[in-house]
Amino acid sequence: MEKQEIRTFGRRHGKKLSARQQWLLDNILPTLLPKNESGNELNILEIGFGAGEHLRELAIKNPEKIIIGAEPFMNGIASLLSAITDEKNSIRPEYKNIRIYPDDVRKFLKDTDSKFKQIWILHPDPWPKAKHEKRRLLHSEFIKSLSDHLANKGEIIIGTDHWEYYDWIIQEIKKTKLKIDLLNIPVIQTRYQNKNMAETNHPKYLIIKN
Numbered sequence: 001m002e003k004q005e006i007r008t009f010g011r012r013h014g015k016k017l018s019a020r021q022q023w024l025l026d027n028i029l030p031t032l033l034p035k036n037e038s039g040n041e042l043n044i045l046e047i048g049f050g051a052g053e054h055l056r057e058l059a060i061k062n063p064e065k066i067i068i069g070a071e072p073f074m075n076g077i078a079s080l081l082s083a084i085t086d087e088k089n090s091i092r093p094e095y096k097n098i099r100i101y102p103d104d105v106r107k108f109l110k111d112t113d114s115k116f117k118q119i120w121i122l123h124p125d126p127w128p129k130a131k132h133e134k135r136r137l138l139h140s141e142f143i144k145s146l147s148d149h150l151a152n153k154g155e156i157i158i159g160t161d162h163w164e165y166y167d168w169i170i171q172e173i174k175k176t177k178l179k180i181d182l183l184n185i186p187v188i189q190t191r192y193q194n195k196n197m198a199e200t201n202h203p204k205y206l207i208i209k210n
């Protein structure tokens with residue numbers, strides 16, 4: 001039997017969805033599932049996109065690339081679907097390159113040999129209590145498995161305003177042979193970051209390369 005992965009996310013469902021959001025989940029989401037894109041090494045993956053602000057920005061900035069977002073939180077997916085569709089429920093032209101994997105990214109990566117030019121992870125759940133540390137997504141084995149999905153010169157970009165988690169991630173990367181760099185391009189503020197700004201520090205970003 002396959003080993004059950006430890007759950008790295010909180011809820012899959014939040015407050016009740018509007019009728020339109022439920023319609024979008026039932027009718028539009030199935031048309032946006034990622035297809036096997038092996039051979040195409042230009043795509044971008046965002047893990048845990050939340051409500052998708054940054055994913056949408058990636059789509060607009062990279063019209064020639066497919067942008068795949070993985071997120072198990074259905075309310076977040078519904079928010080993204082509302083933002084990328086017009087009043088006739090058609091995908092807005094600037095978002096035609098978005099694909100959505102509505103579940104745990106680890107399942108997605110197990111079933112694909114796709115390679116990505118960039119893999120983004122913004123504000124991964126920090127799981128701050130010691131007893132929850134095992135729920136953190138970015139432990140060394142997972143980071144290593146992500147690096148197997150990097151295209152030539154590909155990079156993993158991580159951002160968090162939880163400095164203790166940031167330092168912990170660096171220690172995890174040091175257990176691998178991967179290289180660490182600092183990011184020097186601006187990154188938009190996501191919903192999570194905005195919500196937490198009063199309580200936390202400014203985000204720190206890093207890049208991992210093979």
Ligand SMILES: C[S@@+](CC[C@H](N)C(=O)[O-])C[C@H]1O[C@@H](n2cnc3c(N)ncnc32)[C@H](O)[C@@H]1O
Nearest residue numbers: 008009048049050104105122123125190191192
């Ligand atoms: C703190 S939120 C940040 C959301 C968004 N990146 C932002 O900055 O607003 C972390 C997100 O990661 C998602 N997540 C956690 N584990 C995941 C996994 N294994 N695969 C995909 N997404 C995951 C959660 O559902 C949650 O939406």
